[in-house]
Amino acid sequence: MPYHWILFDADNTLLDFTGASRKAFAQAINELHIPHHPDLFARYKRVNHIVWTELEKGQIDAVTLRKKRFELFLQDIKIDRDPVLFNKLYLDNLVQHSELLHGARPLLDHLHGKTKLALITNGLKEVQRPRLKHTGIDQYFDVIVVSDEIGKSKPHPDYFDHVFQEMRFPDKKKVLVIGDNLHSDIKGGMxxxxxxxxxxxxxxxxxxDIQPTFQAKNFEEIQAVVS
Ligand SMILES: [Mg+2]
Known part of the structure; x- marks a missing residue:
């Protein structure tokens, strides 16, 4: 194997975050008796993206993020509900709806035992490990680093310092990052x-101007890169 360590992002790389978040959000909308509208999820995703970008730039902390994204969303749709409760319902539902992307498990089965695996994820501590356990992929990883647990996020070098410390400082030439996000995974690795x-x-x-070393459109292509 060309790489001794492979660092996988979780959401939308191994886990179907898009599907899980859509279902979790719809269920929370029901639970809060908010009238349905086809635009709601897109409007939530827009503010959520803005707030996560603020977190990744270090402008806000994760406690603020949890409340602020639903506060902004509720302001946007002009509905009065408790943003803290909305966040809690959404996160509880997210764990229940989490699933692996098709093809992720065979790839992990293939790699397991041939190379060391780390999971590097920007996510909230109350959901990331429960989601990994729910989908059964926690057992594949030698190291798991959840940004919210250490107070640093990809792409910040402090995040990767922490990951490398947990991996006991392997040769950087023998390490590969795989992820769907150019700004956090790829820029962070570069x-x-x-x-x-x-x-x-x-x-x-x-x-x-972020140029990855490789690009893959499916898990077969990932397997080719790492074999
Ligand atoms: Mg991702």
């Missing part, structure tokens, strides 16, 4: 001096 593989199943155009 800035840290390690190879990267951009998981791009939808064939998005890369309009940034």
């Amino acid at each position: 800035d840290y001096g390690i190879d990267t593989c951009w998981f791009n199943p939808d064939g998005q155009v890369n309009a940034t």
